Amino acid sequence: MAERFEVPDGWVLQAYQYALDPTAAHIAVLESHAGGARFAYNTMLRAVKANLSQREAEKSYGITDADLTPTLAWTFQSLRNDFNRRKHQVAVREDGTPWWPENSKEVYANACKNLAAALKNWDESRKGKRKGPRVGFPSFKSKRSARAFAFTTGTIRVEPGRHHVTLPRLGTLRVHESTRKLARRLEHGTARILKATVRFERGSWLVSFTCVVERAASRPAHVKRLAPVAGVDLGVKDLIVAATPDGEEVLRCKAPRELKQASRTLRALQRKAARQQGPWDAETETRREPSNAWQRTQAVIAKQHIRVGNLRRDRLHKLTTSLAQSFDVIGTETLAVKNMMTAGGARKKGLNRSLADAGLGEFSRQLDYKTTRYGSVRVQADRWYPSSKTCSGCGSVKAKLSLSDRLYVCDNEHCGLNITGIDRDLNAAINLARYARAEQSACFDNGGADRKTTAAAALVAMKPESSNGSASPQGEAA
Numbered sequence: 001m002a003e004r005f006e007v008p009d010g011w012v013l014q015a016y017q018y019a020l021d022p023t024a025a026h027i028a029v030l031e032s033h034a035g036g037a038r039f040a041y042n043t044m045l046r047a048v049k050a051n052l053s054q055r056e057a058e059k060s061y062g063i064t065d066a067d068l069t070p071t072l073a074w075t076f077q078s079l080r081n082d083f084n085r086r087k088h089q090v091a092v093r094e095d096g097t098p099w100w101p102e103n104s105k106e107v108y109a110n111a112c113k114n115l116a117a118a119l120k121n122w123d124e125s126r127k128g129k130r131k132g133p134r135v136g137f138p139s140f141k142s143k144r145s146a147r148a149f150a151f152t153t154g155t156i157r158v159e160p161g162r163h164h165v166t167l168p169r170l171g172t173l174r175v176h177e178s179t180r181k182l183a184r185r186l187e188h189g190t191a192r193i194l195k196a197t198v199r200f201e202r203g204s205w206l207v208s209f210t211c212v213v214e215r216a217a218s219r220p221a222h223v224k225r226l227a228p229v230a231g232v233d234l235g236v237k238d239l240i241v242a243a244t245p246d247g248e249e250v251l252r253c254k255a256p257r258e259l260k261q262a263s264r265t266l267r268a269l270q271r272k273a274a275r276q277q278g279p280w281d282a283e284t285e286t287r288r289e290p291s292n293a294w295q296r297t298q299a300v301i302a303k304q305h306i307r308v309g310n311l312r313r314d315r316l317h318k319l320t321t322s323l324a325q326s327f328d329v330i331g332t333e334t335l336a337v338k339n340m341m342t343a344g345g346a347r348k349k350g351l352n353r354s355l356a357d358a359g360l361g362e363f364s365r366q367l368d369y370k371t372t373r374y375g376s377v378r379v380q381a382d383r384w385y386p387s388s389k390t391c392s393g394c395g396s397v398k399a400k401l402s403l404s405d406r407l408y409v410c411d412n413e414h415c416g417l418n419i420t421g422i423d424r425d426l427n428a429a430i431n432l433a434r435y436a437r438a439e440q441s442a443c444f445d446n447g448g449a450d451r452k453t454t455a456a457a458a459l460v461a462m463k464p465e466s467s468n469g470s471a472s473p474q475g476e477a478a
């Protein structure tokens with residue numbers, strides 16, 4: 001198994017994902033592999049826990065360190081070897097016949113690898129060596145947990161017909177979309193498959209090929225560049241609004257009609273289910289047997305959830321691709337997902353649902369890797385940069401801007417936006433564009449040192465003539 005694969009210069013890692021169209025026989029094998037992976041994970045997690053409490057108990061009896069039961073090392077190799085010793089006893093049927101040979105040995109190895117990673121994350125988080133939220137101790141996987149397993153060796157192939165893939169133990173399976181893009185690259189030797197991950201998600205089995213792909217970080221030839229620099233505001237009303245530093249709106253994306261319609265249908269179904277006899281009787285506050293009608297509605301709701309999710313995902317991908325391809329420098333706000341979803345994040349709560357639900361974190365993640373892929377740059381504004389409250393006309397900053405204000409009207413009576421006002425999302429986008437441009441030039445000027453000050457200074461320099469008399473607001477950014 002490739003532990004540390006060095007990606008060669010000019011090559012990048014890229015995943016290609018396809019929905020599988022498995023036969024009943026395939027599904028049995030898929031389920032078996034997913035079950036095997038879960039079994040290996042849980043078996044070794046149980047072993048690790050048992051080992052920990054054994055040593056704990058021994059210590060409490062006063063046994064010296066030297067005589068303690070040896071630690072079960074949390075490395076991938078150690079866990080895998082240990083599982084390989086155990087499997088002859090534990091991965092067998094009641095009549096004693098082993099079932100473990102029915103699955104590829106890779107699914108067990110991968111499960112051990114995942115467990116090793118989970119234990120390491122917990123350990124580092126506990127010792128404060130890991131950034132981000134605290135990672136808990138790994139928990140057992142249930143039948144309801146994500147079903148997933150991976151292959152790194154064996155026959156992993158994309159068939160020349162463009163509609164089939166071949167995987168170890170499974171053989172050839174049909175896929176729903178054409179594999180053309182990946183197949184072409186494989187044929188030309190500009191892609192290599194490192195790993196195939198199979199998972200059950202959103203009601204279907206998916207295969208994801210992790211590949212190294214030779215590609216220059218550049219925009220595809222057929223895509224037109226809309227502007228060198230743009231600011232992107234995740235709007236309150238529309239999904240996104242993009243504008244240049246000169247105040248020109250270059251892109252505005254609304255939530256697609258089919259997504260709105262699908263969400264509306266979903267809500268209607270949920271209301272319908274609420275009127276039916278569900279598993280909870282609110283009057284007597286007891287559980288009860290749900291009616292058949294309620295169960296039927298639940299099945300439709302589950303399907304509709306998948307459809308809404310798919311539409312949203314599709315939308316998000318198209319949006320981030322188009323942003324990464326259309327501009328060289330893209331300025332956005334700092335998308336601290338946690339802050340938006342929790343207490344302080346009432347800011348966009350209930351509004352801009354289409355994007356918020358799809359996940360601002362996911363928007364951010366996609367924009368990051370796509371800008372890298374297409375050779376553009378993303379500039380995130382400082383967390384406290386008041387992109388919505390700043391006037392793009394004169395640079396003054398409002399103390400308060402209500403979410404219901406669709407229009408930004410400047411308080412400065414000498415400012416052109418004092419009477420007419422400007423669409424609030426466009427206003428924010430322009431500010432972000434200027435921020436990004438300033439950051440970028442600051443980066444070139446002094447190698448990135450002291451960026452914040454320079455950005456603020458550049459903003460002052462950019463203020464139009466009309467801004468006489470307004471108090472300088474730029475200190476705000478600090």
Ligand SMILES: [Zn+2]
Pocket residue numbers: 391392393394395396410411412415416417418
């Ligand atoms: Zn103004």
